[in-house]
Amino acid sequence: GAVVSQHPSWVICKSGTSVKIECRSLDFQATTMFWYRQFPKQSLMLMATSNEGSKATYEQGVEKDKFLINHASLTLSTLTVTSAHPEDSSFYICSVRGVQFEDGYTFGSGTRLTVV
Amino acid sequence: TQLLEQSPQFLSIQEGENLTVYCNSSSVFSSLQWYRQEPGEGPVLLVTVVTGGEVKKLKRLTFQFGDARKDSSLHITAAQPGDTGLYLCAGLRYGGYQKVTFGTGTKLQVIP
Numbered sequence: 001g002a003v004v005s006q007h008p009s010w011v012i013c014k015s016g017t018s019v020k021i022e023c024r025s026l027d028f029q030a031t032t033m034f035w036y037r038q039f040p041k042q043s044l045m046l047m048a049t050s051n052e053g054s055k056a057t058y059e060q061g062v063e064k065d066k067f068l069i070n071h072a073s074l075t076l077s078t079l080t081v082t083s084a085h086p087e088d089s090s091f092y093i094c095s096v097r098g099v100q101f102e103d104g105y106t107f108g109s110g111t112r113l114t115v116v
Numbered sequence: 117t118q119l120l121e122q123s124p125q126f127l128s129i130q131e132g133e134n135l136t137v138y139c140n141s142s143s144v145f146s147s148l149q150w151y152r153q154e155p156g157e158g159p160v161l162l163v164t165v166v167t168g169g170e171v172k173k174l175k176r177l178t179f180q181f182g183d184a185r186k187d188s189s190l191h192i193t194a195a196q197p198g199d200t201g202l203y204l205c206a207g208l209r210y211g212g213y214q215k216v217t218f219g220t221g222t223k224l225q226v227i228p
Contacts, residue, residue, distance in 0.1 A: 006158075041126075043204060043221040044159070093158050101208050102166065104149055105216070107158025 002028035002096050006108025013084055013115055021079045021111045023094030029074040030096040034105070035067075038091040047092075050077040084115040119143050120207055120219035128225040129195055137190045137222045139205035144185045146208050149216070153202040162190075195226045 003026040013019050023033055031052045036044040048069050049057040056069035066088075068080040081088055093110040097103070123138045139148070147166040151159035163172050165181035165188065172179045176199075178191040188205055205219035 004158075009156075041202070041221070041223055044218045046218075095158070101147055101149075102164045104151075104161035104164060105159075105206075107160070110156065110158050112156070 002026075002030070002098065002106040004094065004096055004106050004108040006094055006111055008111055009109060010112040011114070013113070015085055015115055016083055018080055018082045019084055019113060021081075021092055021094075021113075023077045023079070023108050025075045025096050028096060028106075030077075031074060032097065033071060033077040034095045034097070035069065035077075035079050036093045036095065038093060038110075040091075044093065047079075050094075052077075081113065084113070086115045089113055089115045119217045120205055122203075122205060122219040122222045124222060125220065126223045126225075128227065131196060131226055131228050132194050135192050135195060135224070137192075137203055137224070139188045139190075139207075139219050141186050141207065143207075143209065146185070148181055148185075148188050148208070149206045150179055150188070150190055151204045151206060153204060154200075159202075159204055192224075195224075197226045197228050200224055200226050 005024045005026055007022045033050040035047045037047050038044050046059050047062045050069045050071040052071045052074055058064045066082055071077040091110050091112050093107055095105045095107040097105045120141050149164045150162045153159040163179045168185045169183045170181045176193045180189045203222045206216040208216050
């Protein structure tokens with residue numbers, strides 16, 4: 001199956017600054033990657049679908065200008081949280097999906113963002 | 117709107133006990149998956165069920181897909197501390213290979 005590497009694992013930043021999170025598909029060419037947000041003890045909420053070479057597709061209610069997604073290659077997608085505020089503190093996870101649905105989604109290890 | 121409701125939301129049991137987690141929806145899914153997530157990690161796929169009424173076993177875990185393809189259950193026999201984690205069901209709607217819908221999650225704690 002695919003191997004997904006996410007970096008950094010955790011980051012603390014000051015309010016107003018921007019943070020970039022990287023998601024790499026190490027052994028799988030991913031034309032599509034997914035970005036999720038997860039609050040403590042809650043399920044995954046899809047934020048956006050990252051498409052290689054084109055614009056990301058954002059879910060309703062997700063600010064595209066705040067959560068910038070770039071998918072410049074088949075192995076790398078980045079999520080930049082711009083002008084971060086404490087309410088942006090969360091666990092962000094990326095994933096790639098297998099060729100068939102039965103293969104499931106492979107997730108990165110997540111990034112814990114804390115905005116102070 | 118959350119399409120997949122899981123119950124219970126939280127469950128704390130003693131080692132050796134049995135438990136069942138439910139995943140219910142008013143919508144029909146072409147297939148459904150179960151994932152387990154440990155703290156600070158991403159979810160890991162446990163199983164995919166694709167046929168209504170299908171039952172799959174993975175060691176002490178038994179997964180069932182409802183006949184009407186609207187619900188699923190996960191039964192764990194003789195739970196162990198290593199089973200502790202957040203269990204998520206995820207459903208794929210009919211109409212092609214589209215993004216999945218994740219359930220609300222069940223947080224399981226198995227006490228030694």
